[in-house]
Amino acid sequence: MKRLTLEDIFAEDDELGLLMDDASPSQQGRGTRKTELDLLEQVSRFYEEHGRFPDNKAEDHDEMCLAAAWTRMAQTPSPAMKEADKLGLLAESTPPSPTLPDWRDEQAFTDIPQSLDDILNDDSLDIDDSLFTLRHSSPAAERAVPEHQAFITPCANFQDYEALFEAVQQEIANGTRKAKRIKKNQILEPAEGDFFIRNGLIAYVAEKYEKTYRHGDREHRLRIIFSNGTESDPLMSSFRKSLTEDKTARLISRIGLGPLAGSETITNATGTIYVARSLSDIPAIRKLRGELYKIGVTSGDVRRRVADARNDPTFLMAPVDIVATYTLVNLSYRKVEDCLHRFFAPSRAKLHVHDRMGKLIYPQEWFLLPAALIGQAAHLIQEGTLHLYEYDPHQKTIIRKNTPQQSL
Incomplete structure (x- = not known):
């Protein structure tokens, strides 16, 4: 089937007068009278059949198109149309529908909601209050918030460890012990008697407390003594993380059998x-x-x-x-x-x-x-x-x- 070209389409009769304004004067002279009279005849027939004018908001497509063409043509009828209007439709024709009001004109600017609460408090929304009731989450006050945090505090019996730190520093200086760099993803298992360097201080694992639990997994709490006379008691996982995230952190080797050697003895x-x-x-x-x-x-x-x-x-x-x-x-x-x-x-x-x-x-x-x-x-x-x-x-x-x- 041959497809119509744009020239073919414009060459057809403009029954509804949709192209009338864009047509040349010569074209207007040939087609205007016929188009107006045909349109008047169609509207007259519709009026006699339905007792009303065609509706430009009708669901029927043909009626909507007929109403749109009649509204446009009836605004400036030609003398030929007035003469041919036997039913007086041009006199009874309703004016064009007024422009729909802009939504911005329906309320004052000050009435526009300024926040989510303004919207939710609007009585016209009729929102069910149960939507804002938490049923599957515990209140913040009932959540398990740790009461124990590993703060750094002064070590009350630092005198018991002071000589040990001095000995370790001397052993690092003479090469008896080595300070090895801790890698980013290195797996560490701090044990009692281990020494580390963290944030520029020597850290001594004085005690590995009895086992505890965290998120269902076994865990230990450590007692860490620092060379500046302070101490802390972090969870082992937290201490391990602090070491791997510290680019200056070091693991100080043990003497003799290394990890198999016993913990250093602290006098008194x-x-x-x-x-x-x-x-x-x-x-x-x-x-x-x-x-x-x-x-x-x-x-x-x-x-x-x-x-x-x-x-x-x-x-x-x-x-x-x-x-x-x-x-x-x-x-x-x-x-x-x-x-x-x-x-x-x-x-x-x-x-x-x-x-x-x-x-x-x-x-x-x-x-x-x-x-x-x-x-x-x-x-x-x-x-x-x-x-x-x-x-x-x-x-x-x-x-x-x-x-x-x-x-x-």
Whole structure:
């Protein structure tokens, strides 16, 4: 089928007079009269059939086009149209529809909403208030915000470590120890007795606390002593991150067997055995409040150790009371804790709690026994005679080995 060209289209009769203004005078003379009269005839026929003029907003396309052509033609009818208008349609023809009002004229400029609250407070919106009620998110006040943060504070017993820092500096200077650069993605496992250089200071890992949990994973808290007389107790993951992000950080090598060598000895270093009682509201734990105790050992501040107990599964996800503390001198904190846990193992409580991520945790540091027995065991450890005694879980007493009738 041959496609019409633009010339073919313009050569056809302009039945609706759409091209009349753009036509030449000669073309107007030939086609105007016929177009006007044809249009008048079509409108007259429509009027007789429907009793009204065609609507320029009609859904029917032909009616809409007829109305548009009639509105345009009726505004300036020719004498021939007036003569041929037997029904008087030109006199009755309605004026063109007025221009639709601009939306900016419907209200004052000051009524335009200035904020999202102005829009939401509009009564005409009829918004359901339930849309703004959080149902699957806990309020900020109830979220687990750490109460324990690893601030840098003065080290109360820095005199116990001062000679050690001087020795390490001398060993680096004479080549006995090496300061190795820490790479960006290097995997570090800080251990007690390790030395690092961080932010220009020598950092000594004095203690690796008992295990805790963070986001469902096992974690440790460290006690870090710095060569300027300060200390901090960050989580191991946080300390590791601070080292890998510090371009000047260095790992100071150990002497002899390297990582297999034992921790440096601190003369007269002190530590603390603490006995904690849970304040948990869990019924199974609350009913054991008079006989359930946690045995822990730390070289740092006990209050800081338990400050974030409510977020720590090691402390049963609840605050604790410190029932008693016992000072240790010149003893390995980790060995003392392990010794106490093994000594009272027959009375270890079988507990479990869910951490913040919903993971089930089984703490191992809680025991069902009189709190006074822990103090007796601490005294025997300090004397170096605990190995001569054993714990009787049935009588809940500490007795001397091979002489059951003799108890403390």
